[in-house]
Amino acid sequence: MTTPDSRVIIVGAGVFGLSTALWLARSGYKNVTIFDRQPYDRNFYDPADGCDSASADINKIFRATYGTKEHSQDLAFEARDIWLQWNKEIRESDPSALPPGLTPEDELLTVCGLYNLADGDEMIDFYKTSLSSVEATAPKGFRDLQFVKGNAHDEERAWKLGAEWGRKYHNFDHFNNNATNGFLDAASGVTLADKACVYARYLCEKAGVRFVLGKPHGELEQLITEQSGASKKVTGIRTRDGQSHSADLVVVACGPWTAHVVPEAHRSVEATMGTLMFIDIPEDRKDIREKFHPKNMPIWRFLRGEGDGAYEGGSFPITKEGRVKFGFRARKFTNFQDHPTQNNLRLSTPRTKYSPKPINTVPLYGLSLMKQVIGGMFPELAEIGFTDSRLCWYTDSIDNEFVIDYVPGYSDSLFICTGGSGHGFKFLPVLGKYVKNQLERKSDRFTPFWKWRQVEAGKNCNGLEEGENGPREMRKLQLAKPEHDFKFDSESAAGLPGRIQKGALGQKENSRL
Numbered sequence: 001m002t003t004p005d006s007r008v009i010i011v012g013a014g015v016f017g018l019s020t021a022l023w024l025a026r027s028g029y030k031n032v033t034i035f036d037r038q039p040y041d042r043n044f045y046d047p048a049d050g051c052d053s054a055s056a057d058i059n060k061i062f063r064a065t066y067g068t069k070e071h072s073q074d075l076a077f078e079a080r081d082i083w084l085q086w087n088k089e090i091r092e093s094d095p096s097a098l099p100p101g102l103t104p105e106d107e108l109l110t111v112c113g114l115y116n117l118a119d120g121d122e123m124i125d126f127y128k129t130s131l132s133s134v135e136a137t138a139p140k141g142f143r144d145l146q147f148v149k150g151n152a153h154d155e156e157r158a159w160k161l162g163a164e165w166g167r168k169y170h171n172f173d174h175f176n177n178n179a180t181n182g183f184l185d186a187a188s189g190v191t192l193a194d195k196a197c198v199y200a201r202y203l204c205e206k207a208g209v210r211f212v213l214g215k216p217h218g219e220l221e222q223l224i225t226e227q228s229g230a231s232k233k234v235t236g237i238r239t240r241d242g243q244s245h246s247a248d249l250v251v252v253a254c255g256p257w258t259a260h261v262v263p264e265a266h267r268s269v270e271a272t273m274g275t276l277m278f279i280d281i282p283e284d285r286k287d288i289r290e291k292f293h294p295k296n297m298p299i300w301r302f303l304r305g306e307g308d309g310a311y312e313g314g315s316f317p318i319t320k321e322g323r324v325k326f327g328f329r330a331r332k333f334t335n336f337q338d339h340p341t342q343n344n345l346r347l348s349t350p351r352t353k354y355s356p357k358p359i360n361t362v363p364l365y366g367l368s369l370m371k372q373v374i375g376g377m378f379p380e381l382a383e384i385g386f387t388d389s390r391l392c393w394y395t396d397s398i399d400n401e402f403v404i405d406y407v408p409g410y411s412d413s414l415f416i417c418t419g420g421s422g423h424g425f426k427f428l429p430v431l432g433k434y435v436k437n438q439l440e441r442k443s444d445r446f447t448p449f450w451k452w453r454q455v456e457a458g459k460n461c462n463g464l465e466e467g468e469n470g471p472r473e474m475r476k477l478q479l480a481k482p483e484h485d486f487k488f489d490s491e492s493a494a495g496l497p498g499r500i501q502k503g504a505l506g507q508k509e510n511s512r513l
Contacts, residue, residue, distance in 0.1 A: 002249050002412070002439045004028040009237055009245060011035050011220050011261065012253035013211065014055035015428045016417045016435070018200040020251060023432030024439075025207035032209045033247075035239065039214035040201060044101035045194035047390065052352035053255055054394055057193040058325060059316050060425040061299055063114050065130035065146075065185060070137055071445055075427055075434075077139055082429035083109035083191065086199060099202040101195065108196045112317055113168055113298030114188035119311075123148070123181040124303065131183065145186040154183075161186060168298050175377045180302075190299055190316050196428055216240030220261065222341075223250060223414070234413040249439070253417040256350045256393040262416055263342045267454040268403050269419050270464045271348040272332035272396045272472070275366035277486075278388040279381055281322045288380055292318035302373060311369055324381075326374060328366040329422060332396065333477065336468035346468055350393035362389045363477040367485060375488050382488035389482070394422045397453075398461035404438050404450040415439060419450075421462075 002008070008029060010017045013036035021032050038056070043049040045056040062083065064076035086108050093104055118124045135143040145161070147154040147169055159166035169184050205211065212218045219240040225232045236246040252261050256271030281288050291297060294317040301314035313328040334348040351359050367386075375382045397403050397419035407414040417435055424431070437444045455461045463472060480486065 001441070004030060006248040007031045007246065008249050008251065009033050009035065009247040010251040010253055010417075011237065012053075012255065013038065013040055013201065013213065014053045014197070014253065014255055015200075015425050016255070016420065016431065017251070017253035018055075018197060018204060019428050019430070019432035020253065020417055020435045020439075021209045021432070022200060022204050022207060023436050025204060025209045027436060030208070033212060033245070034204070034209060035212045035218045035220060035237065035245075037215050037219035037240075039218075040197070041211065041213050045197040047194065050354050051194075052350065052354045052393070054392055054420065055193060055197055055255070055425065057392070057425075058319055058323065060191045060193045061114065061188070061301075061314075061316075062109055062191050062426045063185065063188040064138070064142070065116070065127075065134060065188075067126050067129045068133060070133055071449060072423075073133055073138065075430065075446075077142070079427050079430040080109070080187075086196075086429065090199065099198055101198045102202075106192060106195050108199060109189055109191050110294050110317075111187070111189040112294035113165070114185045115168070115172060115182065115298045115300040116185060117149075117172060117175075117180045117182040117300060117302045119176065119179070119302075119304035120181055121150075121179055123183075126303075127182055142187050147184045147186070149180065149182050149184070158184065158186075164295055167296065171297065172300065172377065184298065188299065190294065191425065191428075193425060196425075200428060212239070217243065220254075223261065225410075228411070231409055231411050233411045249413060249415060251415045251417055251439075255418060255420065256348075256395045258395060258416055258418040259347050260339065260349070262407055262414065263339060263345060263347075264407055264409070265403070265416055265418075266339075266345065266347055267464065268416075268452065269395050269397050270334065271350050271393050272334055272463070273350070273474075274332055274392045274394060274422060275328040275362045275370070276390040276392050277326045277328075277362070277367065277370060277386045278390070279324045279326070279384055280387040281318060281324060281384070283322065285384075289318055289322060291380075292324055294318075302377075304373075309369070311373060313366075313370060313373065315374070326370060327392075328370050330369070331366065331472060332394065332422075332463070333363055333472045333474050334463075334466075334468065334470070335474045348468075350391075351474075352391055352393065359391060359479075360389070361480045361482055362391060363474065364480045364485060365477060367480045371488055385488055386486040389480075389486070395419055396421050396462055396464070398455055398464050399453075400462060401449040403452065404435055404446075405452040408452060 013034045024032050047056050066072040147158040158169040221238045221240050223234050224236045234250045238244050259266040297317045304311040310330040312330040315326040318324050335351050336346045337349040339345040395418050400421040403419035404417050434446050455464050
């Protein structure tokens with residue numbers, strides 16, 4: 001039984017590890033240590049400085065619209081209150097009291113809005129159910145902050161909320177010949193991912209969490225296990241410097257590397273890659289920088305079609321440094337490699353700019369579709385072209401719900417906390433509160449969703465049933481040539497072609513979270 005006296009080691013200092021450690025320490029756990037191979041105390045989660053975890057990013061979406069998933073909606077609203085409290089704490093802090101990498105001007109959550117768009121004149125079911133759920137179950141007043149596109153009454157309400165929202169309501173009227181449906185959500189916004197992790201780590205340290213960061217002393221080599229009859233027990237970890245560290249409980253929160261540490265999880269979670277592209281706006285293009293400022297531009301996401309050629313992606317407002325980020329997730333790619341220690345086991349394995357075999361490009365499949373959408377939406381950006389890219393590796397579960405539970409067969413000594421499925425970051429301030437319940441075996445509303453589960457034969461399991469023979473495997477894909485393909489040609493700059501029909505090729509992703 002895990003108690004505040006238990007010695008807890010957490011492997012991984014991303015969102016899941018940080019939030020878990022913070023809530024354990026604030027609840028009286030006296031011996032919590034996080035290990036991570038990244039020197040986050042020196043690189044501050046900067047994705048341009050060697051960081052390749054999904055948590056280490058310039059920005060992430062905050063939203064609380066989840067269709068019929070009321071438990072996720074409510075968790076997001078709970079997190080939102082703490083995000084805004086963190087903003088207040090940072091804003092009112094003396095600069096000398098903040099950790100390196102943060103200033104009082106940094107706003108971890110900027111409520112700039114989120115425009116949910118989809119192809120066609122009639123609102124898609126996911127958007128309908130999201131609005132209905134917010135109206136029926138969300139805290140009072142939040143439904144008043146959502147404005148349906150093309151609804152004259154909602155347009156009037158948006159202007160009454162403020163001129164900023166009235167203007168944002170019409171930001172995308174020109175796109176797709178205005179044949180789009182959706183709604184503007186003025187309760188949503190953008191989080192500064194890297195700075196949020198810096199602040200969460202700072203709060204963890206204040207609460208008494210110990211960090212061991214950087215190679216080789218913070219890098220996991222292996223779990224230390226003992227065999228006891230038919231069961232095993234984890235008694236600690238060994239790091240790359242040869243040191244052993246004892247623990248009563250080891251929590252593996254390694255994101256897409258989780259199944260490499262816990263091979264038993266390879267049919268529960270899978271590393272999948274989303275396509276990120278960036279456009280750095282020149283300083284002398286003040287017109288574009290102003291247009292994409294958060295006061296003028298919300299986050300947006302666009303859904304179109306199913307199957308081969310489907311689109312699910314969007315972009316963020318411009319950062320202070322002048323960078324605009326775009327993402328594509330309609331198809332999430334895999335990269336199968338041999339497991340480093342388990343014979344005859346092949347796992348999807350992250351490959352990034354910082355891997356032993358680095359990669360500095362993206363699959364052409366997603367990039368070509370991105371150029372069509374972005375070229376039609378913002379033709380002025382086609383003149384600049386993409387200036388950078390990133391393969392962002394997520395951890396998909398079989399149903400896009402998190403996997404937060406004890407690993408069977410280890411006598412409650414090994415626990416995994418993973419399965420973010422591309423939507424976990426927003427819960428950073430509050431996730432650990434409910435991870436603690438699972439650790440202490442206190443059932444709550446999340447337990448049925450987060451319990452240990454694996455691929456079931458004959459069922460669609462979010463792509464995990466495919467293995468490496470599926471269409472998403474990277475070795476089957478054509479990769480973009482940055483010097484050529486990052487530029488917009490005349491066809492892509494002209495925008496989207498005709499309506500995409502449901503296709504038999506490719507996979508229908510269950511990622512509309």
